[in-house]
Amino acid sequence: MAKMMKAALLMGPGKIEMGELPVPEYGDNDVLVRVKHVGVCGADLExxxxxxxxxxxxxxPHVLGHEPAGIVEAVGKNVTRLKPGDMVAxxxxxxxxxxxxxxxxxxxMCPEMVFMSVPGCxxxxxxxxxxxxxxxxxxxPGTxxxxxCLAEPLAVGIHSVSQSGIKFGQSAAVLGGGCIGLCxxxxxxAQGITEVYLTDHNKVRLEKAKALGINQIFNDHDGDVVAQIKKLSGGGVDRVFECTGSQKAVTQSLELLNRNGIMVVIGMFGEPTQAVDLNGLLMKEASIVTSFRYCHNYPAALSAISSGAIKVRDMVSHRFKLDxxxxxxTTNIQNKKEVTKIVIEI
Ligand SMILES: [Zn+2]
Ligand SMILES: [Zn+2]
Structure with missing residues (x-):
């Protein structure tokens, strides 16, 4: 096997160059994966x-990307669950x-977490x-x-819904129709929640949501979405999923919540958030929970993808090759309005 491999090296802010790195060594409990596709995430852009x-x-130089899928090339001597040729995420x-x-x-929540593509990895x-x-x-097989590779954002979605504790028959609003909001x-x-409202100010995203079967979509630049959702839902929703990381959506979330409702925070905030109206929350006995990445959600994400229960492909707006x-x-940053998800082919 070749000793060197192709890699896209981040040489400094805004500057990627194709280069070579040694093929990584793998330990007895490791798998060497030939990477085929990698999703582009907001963290990569930052x-x-x-x-x-x-x-x-x-x-x-650094290497970005943390949403890989590919084919097993080789396995360490203690690995029995996987073999060369297996397709994996x-x-x-x-x-x-x-x-x-x-x-x-x-x-x-492991304090020793080493996350792919952050400093040190x-x-x-x-x-x-x-x-x-x-x-x-x-x-x-057949996937x-x-x-x-989209199991990664889908796992984020699955974990957040599990954090919300939503039950059949309850209603939900999703604020933000980017890849995570769509997931x-x-x-x-897919879990049988029929009353799902989604808001965004980007028409392309709203159209995507509609194509994915989310019927109740609302343009946040087009009137008072809180009033519109409240009217349709008969006063509010049982769960709000905040996927924007914006102050405006925090306020909207709290206004939208029903009594005993739960707001789930998924979006990362670029700036410190302002005070939350805890009295307002208390008078509704509502709660806020957070959802960070995922745990034990990859198998469910992958089976939803291969069975077609969740159509991740339809979220993808652009594809590029590694080089x-x-x-x-750059396209993702400059044409933000046109991009819902980019997948890179290696
Ligand atoms: Zn990601
Ligand atoms: Zn740990």
């Missing part, structure tokens, strides 16, 4: 633009799986990836890796 997100500051968060938090089952925009086998999930809305629908990564990320 790192590309500024080389940092909050306290995470990259050292260059790779969960990008390496938890320690030994600390009390991990042992409690909430490994997404090179990402997936490259030909090969070595990763612990317990985070590499087999994909049903395309271009779809399987949340589709998971709700067009600079163009892909």
């Amino acid at each position: 790192f590309f633009k500024s080389g940092r997100i909050g306290a995470w500051v990259l050292e260059f 790779v969960e990008p968060g390496k938890a320690c799986f030994t600390c009390p938090t991990c042992l409690s089952g909430r490994y997404n 090179k990402g997936a925009f490259k030909e090969f990836l070595a990763w612990p086998s317990n985070l590499v999930f087999k994909v049903a 395309d890796t271009a779809d399987a 949340v809305a589709q998971v709700l629908k 067009q990564l600079q163009e892909a990320l």
